[in-house]
Amino acid sequence: MKEHITVLIPAYNEEKRIKSTIDSLKNSIYIDQIVVIDDGSTDNTASLLKNEPILLYRLEKNSGKGYAMNYGLEKVMDNSKIICFLDGDIGHTSIELDKLIKPLVENEADCTIGKFPSPKKKGGVGLVKKLAKEGVKFYTGQEIYSALSGQRAFKREVLKDLGKMEFGYGVEVGMTIDILNKGYRIKEIPVNMSHRETGRDLRGFIHRGKQFLHILYVLGKRRGDRKC
Secondary structure (H helix, E strand, O other): OOOOEEEEEEEOOOOOOHHHHHHHHOOOOOOOEEEEEEEOOOOOOOHHHOOOOOEEEEEOOOOOHHHHHHHHHHHHHHHOOEEEEOOOOOHHHHHHHHHHHHHHHOOOOOEEEEEOOOOOOOOOOHHHHHHHHHHHHHHHOOOOOOOOOOOEEEEHHHHHHHOOOOOHHHHHHHHHHHHHHOOOOEEEEEOOOOOOOOOOOHHHHHHHHHHHHHHHHHHHHHHHHHHO
16 A cells, blocks of 8 residues: 555635645645545535545534544545644645655654744734643653644554544644653654734634633643543
């Protein structure tokens, strides 16, 4: 079996950027299959992709990123040697995903994480990022600066070993802790990716508040697991 490489894109109401995300991925030198899991979108996300050379799965209701990722994994795990996760709002910078795939193909890592450049505007995510970074360090002894990044690539055996992923915004942090504690190699890769930035308005603060609480919940579960 060749190194069949799949990218999974959980998407919720991404009509503004999903098409450019897909178009850029078509130029990849590695990717064999693009799979979009429409997580109950109420906009035109799904209809924009009807004529694209991808696999599209539509969930009837919005069930969260973790659920969509697990759903997609069930569909592609058996026929993929490398599986990537990518957010739907990455747009034309999605081609940078190739930089995450290359170290896996060359067996330099078991999992790679996209390390974004500094944001163009301050969004007030400092507390969330600090919680994620310090949480990973507390449970693993290792520093991962991009623990919140959803742009990742994995060897299949890593994902099989992890089993079901967390739901909510803590999915990446929990995954990072578990991967490191199982002895797999994580490599952070600088990428010139960009996505929709969360602003300093009420909606942005509510979003970051949810992130903080979800991550705190995931870290609390790890503490309970460690005591057992």
